[in-house]
Amino acid sequence: MAVADAASVRTVAVQLRALSADPDNQPIIAREDGCLRALISFVHAQHIPVATIAVAAIRNLSSHPDNRDLLRSEHDLLDALKNLLLANDADRDLRQTVFDVLEQLVDESDDDEMDELDDLEQQAGLREKTTSEPGLMDHPSTVRLHIHGISDELLCVRVEQLVIRTRGVISVAFELGAEVAVIYTRTTAEHLISYLSTMTGVKVQQLEDPPEEEHEEDTESEKENDTTQPAYLDQSGQRLRDVAKKNAKKKHTITQGASSLHERLRAQREEESRKKARANRLLDSIGRGMTSGWGLW
Structure with a gap:
């Protein structure tokens, strides 16, 4: 040339x-x-x-x-x-x-x-021939990367395509508001940072895992184990007990009324049964009378 x-x-x-x-x-x-x-x-x-x-x-x-x-x-x-x-x-x-x-x-x-x-x-001499893949960890872990400008849709798509084609990557998700990529992978964080920085030209840095919220859990546990109650809860409880007593009285009254009604109905049925028995006896008497000669009239 x-x-x-x-x-x-x-x-x-x-x-x-x-x-x-x-x-x-x-x-x-x-x-x-x-x-x-x-x-x-x-x-x-x-x-x-x-x-x-x-x-x-x-x-x-x-x-x-x-x-x-x-x-x-x-x-x-x-x-x-x-x-x-x-x-x-x-x-x-x-x-x-x-x-x-x-x-x-x-x-x-x-x-x-x-x-x-x-x-x-x-x-090409970029990787030695081995029985195992270099640069991959034995067990996957979660890597959180801050990627400057990833809230831009085009850059987000570009990063996603790059990440999912990287060996060892299992899944990737994005927190766009915080410009964070959460990658579950066997690839080291160092490799991901170097690769994404080179391919996108933007700043990429690893974030520490968020601390566990032990204090909040302890607070919730203390609340569950706390047997003391504020005064307003005691007052509310007393009001509920008073209402329960009133309802119990009403229920008792209704039950008594129901029992009285039941007795009256039972007595009414017995009276009707007696009337029916008397009517049957009367019919029997009439039948016998007709057989004995009353029917001649």
Whole structure:
């Protein structure tokens, strides 16, 4: 590449990198005729100074959720990034940046893609081949991170996409008012802070776990165990007891009335039964009289 051409290409790459740092520009640059193709050609050329700038611009574009599928569909881009990742003259920082882009574009549900990414990471010397994953803790824990500006919707979406694609992350939630991300993960807090700071360019810091509210629990326990009552509760209790006594008297009176009524009804039924018995006896007498000859009249 001629010196003049290299200077011109570098100028274009620098301009695209600067423009791609603005999230509002990222979907436009990815779809503008010639912009993405130019960045891909800069990576393909493997002129390291220019390729480094181009990869930084592509990393910015890949961080926008609306661009992921578009960039994945550019097979030339993926091939160029993989080749640059394994280039002999690429330093570790450049390889790490290239790997970060590939990591964002990979489909985590595709085992073949994940296996290929692991192999590329090992071949590039970014991770030693071991039987266990380095940087991951044996047991997950909750990491609380203060992320400056995460109340902005675009940044929140961007951070969420980055976090959920990070190895070892199990879940993530946000307290937008406090600009806090709560991440349940096996990944170390140091790795998350470094990764998110690099990928978003915003300040990220770890927060201490909120202290347990032991004092409040003790206070509640004391309230439950406290048998003394204020005077107004005693007065209220006395009033309730007085009302209960009045109700008991009313109930007793009603019960007595009910008993008297029951007795009257029982007596009435007995009287009706006696009347019916007398009527039956009278009918029997009439029947016998008719049989004995009364019926001749």
